[in-house]
Amino acid sequence: MFPERDKKNRDWVIRVGLASCGVAAGGREVYDALSTKLRQKGLNAELKQTGCMGMCYNEVLVEVSSPGGGRVFYRHVTPESVDRMVEEHLIGGQPVTEWVIPDEEIDNLLAKQKRIVLRNCGIIDPESIDDYLAADGYKALEKILRSMSPQEVIDEVTNSGLRGRGGAGFPTGVKWSFARNSPSSQKYIICNADEGDPGAFMDRSVLESDPHSVLEGMLIAGYAIGASEGYIYARAEYPLAIRRLEIALAQAEERGFIGKSILGCNFDFDVRIRQGAGAFVCGEETALMMSIEGRRGMPRSRPPFPAQSGLWGKPTNINNVETLANLPWIILHGADVYNKYGTDKSKGTKVFALAGKVAHGGLVEVPMGITLKEIVFDIGGGTSSGLEFKAIQIGGPSGGVIPASLADTPLDYDSVTKTGAIMGSGGLIVMDETACVVDAAKFFLNFTQNESCGKCTFCRIGTLRMLEILQRISDGEGKEGDLELLEELAESIKRASLCGLGQTAPNPVLTTIRYFRDEYEAHIYEKRCPAKKCRALISYEIMPEKCPGCGLCAKYCPTGAITGERKKPYIIDKEKCIHCGLCMSVCRLGAISVQSGGRDE
């Protein structure tokens, strides 16, 4: 990921990862502390902010490159650790080894990755166009404007094999040629940055770390289809991404990469940013366009496809953030270099947001076709809890749960679809044995049920009926025939819904029933939750031999169910206990146990 780029540097270069994750972990405070300290000491060091370095589990991350060319990453940096870091490393010449990420760990993380989309993430300052330019920024734009016809651009992208990274995987070049061939004086490019899947943060990270690459991608797409206007539809929950986009846009306009007669050529292109107002369904193309037009974002039937009649009735091409960020690289390096990566039908790389119960969570970019196992174990380092790896959730609420037994599944569009899940936009959530699949299915269905726009009856009401059944099962009220009824409803919803939201909403339920039927049956027939998660089917107890009587659990218990005398073991009143598990999370000594055996106990 990080080439040895500072070799020629005469001074120290210090980079602080300041994407949302880094900021949330306290990165700004670290940056300020470093800035003060460097000034105090009068050191010749360049302090830079950068975006996501991809190793989110280590935040706050600081990279220190020495004048000689050596480079180390510090993890979990706090403002307090800055003093010692600067004194010992920058002045004394000796890195503080116990805070440094071992080379081996970084090698393991990177060995199987190939960074195309993330080529600049964690390296350049996302708020500096000069940094982007120094990394070959806007060279692809220059190349197409000077030496390629729009059709040649489309051919190049078609040859690259790039497929839409938003989830459906439609070939990008083919999509463009539809829009190109629709005659109209006005056409639009829309960048879909309404990353709505819970558990996905690929687009946010790219926008926060390398916004210019997305703008350049839009320019390339605009030139290819003959559009002069672009919209970026970005999620309002991503304020930092929006701010960095705005900065990038202003810079690109100022330098003449966006606007009239770009680079002196006969190509005009303007970009506007629209904030999505928080509706998951707006990730669907026709709903997204409704929203830009200022209406309720409800999908309409197709045809006409957006490529024929899209935004305000004009031919429109909608591409996802990751798709767009690929384009400058493809143009510069050539389709034949790009399509060497990946599998026969799924070319190139894919960015995944690896999270959940995984040791090394973060943002990874891998060639298509890598197996789930390689991602979870080789890159992700296995589960964070050390417990058994149970399953992986892929594709968010539209995707599914793939069990550990299928961990050899290669990650390409077709193989993932065969499992009943979908590739989706790139969210990967690792589940260990503490995750209950009924609970997970309920979680996703609750989400899609809430987000259904209400247009199609099956999506609106069918999902609610499914949710009610799942709720009953996790409440210990499941009965014979529930699973069959769920399956029947699921099929009907898939067939009778207009857009992708409804068509895929049952996937999490269907895949969990397919792979974990026994777990559902344990809930239904034995009134038992094997993962000890479903509240109605578990009970908490304090183990007297481990309880020192500190009273912390009693303090947090919302119903006053825990009582006792200081320095003597406390007791949980099962009548009052609502099984929320707060006591267990606050107990530092592991004195609280949870049983699943249910209500009969």
Added chain:
Amino acid sequence: MVIEAGAREKLSFAVIDAIAHKHNVELGAIIPVLQEIQEAYGYVPPVAIQRVAENTGVPASELFGIVTFYAQFRLQPLGKNLIKVCHGTACHLSGAERISQTIEQVVGAKEGETSQDGLFTVERVACLGCCSLAPCIMVNGKVHGRLTPEAIGKLVSQVKEKEKVVLSGEVG
């Protein structure tokens, strides 16, 4: 920041008109207009919907339809501090429900409610996108991650402490 609700709405027409006119030239700018109004007042006051309707010619019923369709818009004023509790997949697996429970306890408001003292509004959000720091919440625009019930207690009392300082400062 919180002015009495009635006073704010009286003040608002000039602001609402300015926001509406600024966007008037642009096609389909209704959502940005409503977003800016919410930015200015913390919510979309019903009188603002009326006023925007008069300004833009878009029927109030349609505006109301938009406001209720999108999760971002609020029709109720906010408390002084806004807590967004993430219920993304990673947070859910890491016990987001417990986080909600704790917040309800220490703040005195359920998700979707404002505490009686007007200090906190608690909202449930789908995902803050900081999955590696799960479970996380956002307090007044700043994300806090790797939370425990105890950490939330501390966070909330810090905010309360600050409010006390501000209050006594105002009195003095």
